[in-house]
Amino acid sequence: MLYCDAATFCRRRNDAGIMTDETGRRCAQESIDIIIMKNNYNYLFIIKIILITYLKIDNHTQKQTMGKLKAFMEVPRLEAGYRPIHDRIQDFGEVEQTLNTHDRKMQASRCMDCGVPFCHWACPLGNKAPEWNDALYKGDWELAYRLLNATNDFPEFTGRICPALCEKACVLNLTDHAPVTNREDEAAITEAAWRENYIKPQTYERNGKTVAVIGAGPAGLVAANRLNKMGYSVTVFEKNEAAGGLLRYGIPNFKLNKTVIDRRLALLKEEGIVFKYNTPIEENALPEGFDAYVISTGTPVARDLKAPGRELKGVHFALELLSQQNRVLAGMEFSKEDRVTAKGKDVLVIGGGDTGSDCIGTSHRQGCKSVTQIEIMPKPVEGPDDPNNPWPNYPRVLKTTSSHEEGCTRRWNINTLEFIGKNGRLTGVKVQPIDWKPNPEGGRPIMIEAGEPEIIKCEICFLAMGFLKPQHAEQPSNVFICGDAQNGASLVVRAMASGRDAAKKVDAYIKSLA
Ligand SMILES: Cc1cc2nc3c(=O)[nH]c(=O)nc-3n(C[C@H](O)[C@H](O)[C@H](O)COP(=O)(O)OP(=O)(O)OC[C@H]3O[C@@H](n4cnc5c(N)ncnc54)[C@H](O)[C@@H]3O)c2cc1C
Numbered sequence: 001m002l003y004c005d006a007a008t009f010c011r012r013r014n015d016a017g018i019m020t021d022e023t024g025r026r027c028a029q030e031s032i033d034i035i036i037m038k039n040n041y042n043y044l045f046i047i048k049i050i051l052i053t054y055l056k057i058d059n060h061t062q063k064q065t066m067g068k069l070k071a072f073m074e075v076p077r078l079e080a081g082y083r084p085i086h087d088r089i090q091d092f093g094e095v096e097q098t099l100n101t102h103d104r105k106m107q108a109s110r111c112m113d114c115g116v117p118f119c120h121w122a123c124p125l126g127n128k129a130p131e132w133n134d135a136l137y138k139g140d141w142e143l144a145y146r147l148l149n150a151t152n153d154f155p156e157f158t159g160r161i162c163p164a165l166c167e168k169a170c171v172l173n174l175t176d177h178a179p180v181t182n183r184e185d186e187a188a189i190t191e192a193a194w195r196e197n198y199i200k201p202q203t204y205e206r207n208g209k210t211v212a213v214i215g216a217g218p219a220g221l222v223a224a225n226r227l228n229k230m231g232y233s234v235t236v237f238e239k240n241e242a243a244g245g246l247l248r249y250g251i252p253n254f255k256l257n258k259t260v261i262d263r264r265l266a267l268l269k270e271e272g273i274v275f276k277y278n279t280p281i282e283e284n285a286l287p288e289g290f291d292a293y294v295i296s297t298g299t300p301v302a303r304d305l306k307a308p309g310r311e312l313k314g315v316h317f318a319l320e321l322l323s324q325q326n327r328v329l330a331g332m333e334f335s336k337e338d339r340v341t342a343k344g345k346d347v348l349v350i351g352g353g354d355t356g357s358d359c360i361g362t363s364h365r366q367g368c369k370s371v372t373q374i375e376i377m378p379k380p381v382e383g384p385d386d387p388n389n390p391w392p393n394y395p396r397v398l399k400t401t402s403s404h405e406e407g408c409t410r411r412w413n414i415n416t417l418e419f420i421g422k423n424g425r426l427t428g429v430k431v432q433p434i435d436w437k438p439n440p441e442g443g444r445p446i447m448i449e450a451g452e453p454e455i456i457k458c459e460i461c462f463l464a465m466g467f468l469k470p471q472h473a474e475q476p477s478n479v480f481i482c483g484d485a486q487n488g489a490s491l492v493v494r495a496m497a498s499g500r501d502a503a504k505k506v507d508a509y510i511k512s513l514a
């Protein structure tokens with residue numbers, strides 16, 4: 001038995017730091033090999049031989065598990081990249097391309113199978129990237145999918161839209177700023193699994209207990225999937241006309257094609273989950289007759305900007321644009337009066353985050369004249385490293401998305417003063433450059449004026465300033481809240497992890513009654 005106190009979050013040790021002989025040997029072995037290979041320290045071979053001779057650390061396990069030992073030094077990171085701008089802004093098809101099979105496997109081979117895999121630590125789902133990357137490199141796509149699916153219920157979603165916290169924590173990001181392409185590998189593995197029919201409907205023995213899931217976003221879908229597999233009879237209540245939550249009615253099709261959601265839903269239904277659409281459920285009036293409840297209703301209230309002129313026609317919440325556009329692409333029709341469109345207009349997006357970026361890409365595809373995006377906070381640091389949040393944490397650095405690349409004026413430290421209009425319609429937004437100075441009493445910095453007010457001409461403006469964290473009344477012991485409804489607006493991968501936890505808690509609760 002070996003003991004490790006070097007890392008508190010390694011998958012190869014238990015909470016007490018105990019490692020099995022095999023994983024412990026492998027860990028020591030890898031660390032040495034990596035140092036030798038990167039630095040050409042031949043004298044380390046002597047230490048290695050001593051270890052092999054006296055501590056019986058050998059190459060055996062490593063040879064079996066790590067496919068291409070020096071690939072991370074020989075194969076550069078290669079991203080599939082996006083479709084050319086002139087092509088992609090003509091339609092709402094997914095912008096991201098794919099690599100051919102050979103290149104994909106070579107990318108997977110770059111994984112060093114680190115002794116302490118920080119990718120695994122950084123992924124909220126605890127995805128075991130070293131394991132499935134290795135299977136992918138060796139061409140065992142089915143094994144790669146099984147390993148991936150063990151922790152990730154729907155890797156076809158995260159493979160497309162996860163910001164890949166794992167890649168920022170990859171050791172190759174620390175050393176070379178060229179992490180393993182985990183997210184793309186994940187998408188490729190999952191598409192192969194669908195294509196090759198590795199994903200088939202399963203039958204699960206029922207345990208006679210029932211669970212209601214309220215809200216069919218990623219959190220609710222994962223909870224439903226896990227509980228269904230455990231034998232519970234699951235009914236999902238969803239207020240919208242279809243499932244997916246923000247995957248379907250927030251994230252644009254050019255990032256996530258909705259057929260990807262439909263394909264998974266068809267499987268979940270075939271496996272026995274019942275979906276009831278157009279059925280809003282109030283938290284204080286849950287449907288009767290279920291043994292337990294999962295509330296996964298997301299963050300329904302967007303943050304508003306109560307400046308004068310807010311009522312003008314042309315000022316919209318981001319989701320009014322995004323959800324309607326996704327519905328239009330699904331075949332729904334809207335009157336000219338109700339249609340939210342940027343066609344032929346100068347667009348202003350207030351809010352510098354990802355939702356704002358989705359408004360930019362959508363506006364381009366609708367045929368806008370121009371887009372400006374303003375943000376009240378300072379411009380984030382440029383470059384790969386964030387000195388305030390160093391590796392392996394996710395760096396809060398300037399992010400340029402595919403939508404930004406399509407054309408956009410971006411400004412920071414800009415405060416919104418007033419919406420200006422004529423005959424009830426928006427014609428511009430009065431803004432002012434500001435700055436932030438430290439608060440002598442601590443806490444939030446103080447905003448100060450840093451320039452003259454000016455008017456940004458626009459006929460349509462989207463408010464993309466985040467969502468309010470929901471408050472919940474105290475719930476009975478058989479009710480479990482998860483996803484954004486529990487944590488506030490976050491990421492799909494975190495919502496999925498939270499849905500998985502909720503399913504575990506439901507199971508433990510029901511078993512505790514037996
Ligand atoms: C525009 C936009 C783009 C985003 N892009 C990304 C991205 O690229 N990558 C990423 O990781 N994250 C992204 N996010 C965040 C991500 O979408 C959310 O964190 C995630 O969807 C939260 O999942 P959830 O299941 O908790 O909630 P939601 O996805 O919000 O789902 C909640 C569901 O509950 C339903 N519901 C609500 N109230 C009721 C009720 N009373 N009765 C019945 N049903 C109800 C809703 O209709 C919805 O279907 C984005 C968010 C937005 C807004």
Ligand code: SF4
Pocket residue numbers: 122123124125126127129152158159162163164165166167182183186493
């Ligand atoms: S879900 Fe996201 S963080 Fe986790 S392995 Fe996949 S890309 Fe990385």
